[in-house]
Amino acid sequence: MSHWLIVAGSARALARSCVEAGWRCDVIDPFADSDTARLACRLERGALSGDHFDERLPALVRSMAGNWRGIVAGSGFEAVPSMLDELDAIAPLVGNDATTVARCKAPMDLAETAHRAGIRCAEVDISGPVAGDDWLMKPIGGCGGIGVRPARAGEQIAEGWFAQRRIDGVPASVLFLADGHDARIVGVTRQYPGSVAGPYAWCEAVGDLPLSRAQHERLARDVAALTQQFGLRGLNGADLVFDGEHAVLIEINPRPTATMMLYEERVVGGLFAAHVAACEGRLDEVELLAGDEIRGLRVVYAPDTLRIGDDAAWPAWSADRPPAGSTTDRAMPLCTVLAAGRDGATVSRQLRQRERQLLDTPGLFAGQMTTTALS
Numbered sequence: 001m002s003h004w005l006i007v008a009g010s011a012r013a014l015a016r017s018c019v020e021a022g023w024r025c026d027v028i029d030p031f032a033d034s035d036t037a038r039l040a041c042r043l044e045r046g047a048l049s050g051d052h053f054d055e056r057l058p059a060l061v062r063s064m065a066g067n068w069r070g071i072v073a074g075s076g077f078e079a080v081p082s083m084l085d086e087l088d089a090i091a092p093l094v095g096n097d098a099t100t101v102a103r104c105k106a107p108m109d110l111a112e113t114a115h116r117a118g119i120r121c122a123e124v125d126i127s128g129p130v131a132g133d134d135w136l137m138k139p140i141g142g143c144g145g146i147g148v149r150p151a152r153a154g155e156q157i158a159e160g161w162f163a164q165r166r167i168d169g170v171p172a173s174v175l176f177l178a179d180g181h182d183a184r185i186v187g188v189t190r191q192y193p194g195s196v197a198g199p200y201a202w203c204e205a206v207g208d209l210p211l212s213r214a215q216h217e218r219l220a221r222d223v224a225a226l227t228q229q230f231g232l233r234g235l236n237g238a239d240l241v242f243d244g245e246h247a248v249l250i251e252i253n254p255r256p257t258a259t260m261m262l263y264e265e266r267v268v269g270g271l272f273a274a275h276v277a278a279c280e281g282r283l284d285e286v287e288l289l290a291g292d293e294i295r296g297l298r299v300v301y302a303p304d305t306l307r308i309g310d311d312a313a314w315p316a317w318s319a320d321r322p323p324a325g326s327t328t329d330r331a332m333p334l335c336t337v338l339a340a341g342r343d344g345a346t347v348s349r350q351l352r353q354r355e356r357q358l359l360d361t362p363g364l365f366a367g368q369m370t371t372t373a374l375s
Contacts, residue, residue, distance in 0.1 A: 008074025017272035079141030169243035312363030
């Protein structure tokens, strides 16, 4: 039986997919959620510095070193891609390497590469004053939309930040499998950003955004071109905005993304196994299935500092549940709620209703923060 190490900012979805494929896993993530703990053979907290793993992570991995078939990395490396090289020196990294991640997260490299490949991409700038008020200011290597804000006309772009022209339209994300040369779309989700954590914070995704045949074909061409240009491998995501019939590329997430939990049953054997197969050049072995329902997820951000009591009664449709005795600071992720239905609008309404229900769950207490547990 294969044994893996999963390292991610939120590892539950990867761990669940790994276990359901019949494999075992050790897990490092910052939050040690109770449902992740039930899946892992061993679970350790990896400390964060902002929204990425700090420099102590490689030492933690070395201290755990087991007979792993490989390491699968999720979020938490966007701002520190070189750390992936350190992990690869301990056990084989199954996914995109440090060079690929660094290129994808370099704003000018992404925009110029997309342009050469004939892919529509939002205009970016990394220096000088912002040309107008239709731009966004973003941290380079940021994750989850945290810190993104409208730019002010004439504002100087600070070191470590970049400006990206705002695109009006329907926010979306495409999840795809890649083998370095070719790609296959797993699913396209409608995105609903914005929460108490900020107007652009990643919050809600609802599966199977309706696309015309022409839109789907253009998107398939684009993800194949991105795969070839960047050498992408395994599960990846790309954020888009549809400004009418056409998709405009916003960013690439060169790793398994949270939307994988909406499509786990769309791939024979599950998405963790498909990620491994694609990384090993066996993309043609992956069998995709048609779905019979629309699925959605919504991150619930704490409206106040919340302490998790021993008697917290988590609903069956919740996930990423912080352990009893922990606290979640205001505007930080508390957990995730899930829903399914026949159409996206119904699923979105149900997600928001469940968010309200969850915040009334017995066992969640407003109080002073002592430690922070995120999902």
